[in-house]
Amino acid sequence: MTLVDATQDYRSSVRAWLTAHAPGPAAGLTPDEQLRRAREFQAALYAAGYAGITWPTEVGGQGLGTAEQQVFSEEAAEFELPTYPFIIGMGMCGPTIVDLGTPEQKQRSLPKLLRGEEIWCQLFSEPGAGSDVASLQTRAVRDEDGWVVNGQKVWTTNAQWADYGALLARTDPDRPKHAGLTMFIVDMRDPGVTVRPLKDMSGRAPFNEVYFDDVRIPEDAVIGEVNRGWQAAVTMLGHERVSIGATRRPRSNPLEFASLVELARHEGVAAEPTQRERLAELYAHERALELFNARMRQEAAAGNPPGARGSVAKLAGALLLRRAIETASELGGADAVAWDPDDARAAELALGINSAPASSIAGGTNEVQRNIIGERILGLPKEPQVDRDLPFRELKIGTQRQGGVG
Amino acid sequence: MKLVLEPEQQELRSTVRKFLADRSPSAKVREAMASDRGYDARVWNQMAGLGVLGLVVPDELGGAGAGQVERAVVLEELGRVLTPSPFLASAVLATDALLALDDDAARTELLPRLATGELVGTVAVAEGGAGWDRQGGATTATARRGSWELAGTKTLVLTGDTADLVLVYARTPDGPGWFAVDADASGLTRRALTGLDPTRRLARLTFDATPARALASADPAAALDLVADLAAVALAAEQVGGLQRAMELTVDYAKVRVQFGRLIGSYQAVKHGCADMYSAWEHAVSVLRYAAWVADHDRAELPLAAALAQTYIGPAYFAAATGTVQYHGGVGYTWEHDAHLYYKRAKSSELLFGGPALHRTRLADRLGV
């Protein structure tokens, strides 16, 4: 059997399985019911051999390649799958533990992640440290049999459900900022952890503020090495880019070309020359990004991993969304301004418009992606850096006049 | 669908790149563009020697029996260095037209000569206005005593001032048709136009009772559509090569030019501009590989892919070339620097086969919007 046949076989089985097992629409379910459904679906994925496709078999993964992962992502885009609670665990924390975890950490955490028994979150950003996450101030101080953590994280997606988090904290403020960080596994059920939902601009609360108040962490919860947390963070951010890049937007996305054509018909403007051109241009950008992602996957399958080029896809995805809301609002016209409370279509459009900014900020802002492309791909000179080599305690952080901790 | 080049295709690229670096550096490009002919005939003959003129022509007709993907690789390289050449006219338009028509005699007689470069061909369809008229425009072909005569005016004919063979799309009482006209035919007047892009020669041809040979075709308009779509893909390949080079020139300059005590590439205004060029190039390459693959393997999807290629890539190239001039500052605005040649090529190419609005409209048509 050739490689192409094998991939084709895999595709047919994925499609058949998803068709049989993808749950129906979530509308009308309570949040608790949705979460339960998500856990059941993740367990079913695992049982069927579609969880952790590229993870090693020793930890319960499938030990397959990016080609299979790609096929699965493509097929999954045809459905509205309830995988949202597991995106961070499966896409970022899990793969980082696969790369850097101890055998005990892998055995302890990965099978439960795969089976949908545990939800994870990523505890990096702080009020004073977002793009410049290495300037974070949450402290982890040694005590006899481990560490004690104090500080605050913010915009933490899924922390409201999380059992565990990958925490980045400062373990040595006397070193330059990148050299004094450590990554830990933190138990989110610890009494010293407080999670407060944070409403986003769309009115929902998908992220949180997280406070650590004398939270004790055992010695064996360090991911990688003490004071090498920056390297662990870079590993995780690499997985984050891949995970964002590999996520196919579901076909039913209201800001996708096909949905906007429908919107144009619904509004009776599909034959207007300007709107037709607008739609064609949107299609061109959407398709170009799909083709770029497909090309990167083919290169990866041939042994050339995308590396920093993931930033091109991340940036393009965010810009595409801006273009899409521009088109959608032109098509929607008055219906995008005000609507009957029971008009689901208009509400969905408004939600699209109001949640679009997230993709230009979360996972690294557009400006940061452009810096990465300019510096790491094109080799352009960095800006003069004022804070790279100074001890962390001497730095100014966030909106503070004077920074540093303890 | 393959979006990555095979090793042989990459080899073809490096062969052509080396050849052009040697035979067509900037100084030679400028010499050629200022010459009467508008291109260097020696470089043309040497390209024929490399075997790249007949890449899409079957072996038995004297070609290489390769495909659109390979031809796109060559066009990318030509577009990178802006080599003035009849390639687009002869190895793309005229070659594709003969392959699309059903005239075996003309094919056997002409394609081998186009593939060796001894004959330079072109196609005459446009009459001004947007796009190509499927009816044949206002140019008429009339049958007289068993042969044909053309009357009318065609414009934007690539290499039209010097080509040996012109394939003309004209109307007859029974619908449109294709006709072959020799350069020295009576009643043919050729006027070289002054182009926005000095590296590309265009001409206006006037036919006045000009004798022509009718070319057999089961469906002349369908052949025209195919020629137009393949030309859109070929042009896109040139544009991708030019975009890439325009980006490289800019990035290289940003790494050596110091102002206000810093390399200008360290300023985000410049750095982010370069990042946007890079992003555009990555997307453009991906669209091109897809369109070229489709041209070889999936003719049903070609109309969509061709419209997509021009919709995305044409404006992206011009945006990048604008940045090339901009980020070079005053130097970029001088005649001596090559930035303006990319700027002019990009703008002229964006409009050559109908402007962006036409391509977007066509794309909408083909998407069923």
Ligand SMILES: Cc1cc2nc3c(=O)[nH]c(=O)nc-3n(C[C@H](O)[C@H](O)[C@H](O)COP(=O)(O)OP(=O)(O)OC[C@H]3O[C@@H](n4cnc5c(N)ncnc54)[C@H](O)[C@@H]3O)c2cc1C
């Ligand atoms: C929906 C959403 C979900 C999130 N989920 C998580 C999560 O699960 N876990 C987590 O740890 N974090 C999460 N974040 C936080 C996210 O990573 C940060 O918001 C992001 O990195 C930007 O940091 P910031 O908000 O502090 O903005 P800042 O870094 O303060 O940026 C403010 C502005 O300055 C610009 N800027 C900053 N530095 C530069 C520079 N060097 N060059 C040019 N411009 C610059 C930025 O581009 C931005 O426009 C989430 C954010 C959002 C919006």
Ligand SMILES: Cc1cc2nc3c(=O)[nH]c(=O)nc-3n(C[C@H](O)[C@H](O)[C@H](O)COP(=O)(O)OP(=O)(O)OC[C@H]3O[C@@H](n4cnc5c(N)ncnc54)[C@H](O)[C@@H]3O)c2cc1C
């Ligand atoms: C048509 C024309 C007429 C002119 N006439 C005159 C004249 O009569 N007399 C005269 O003295 N000069 C004249 N000039 C020169 C003109 O003032 C300079 O070209 C201009 O100031 C830019 O300087 P530069 O060419 O050295 O480019 P650079 O300063 O090298 O700039 C290169 C690129 O880097 C960018 N850049 C530079 N510094 C920064 C920064 N700090 N932040 C962000 N980006 C930066 C620029 O915006 C530009 O994109 C003329 C130029 C032109 C094009």
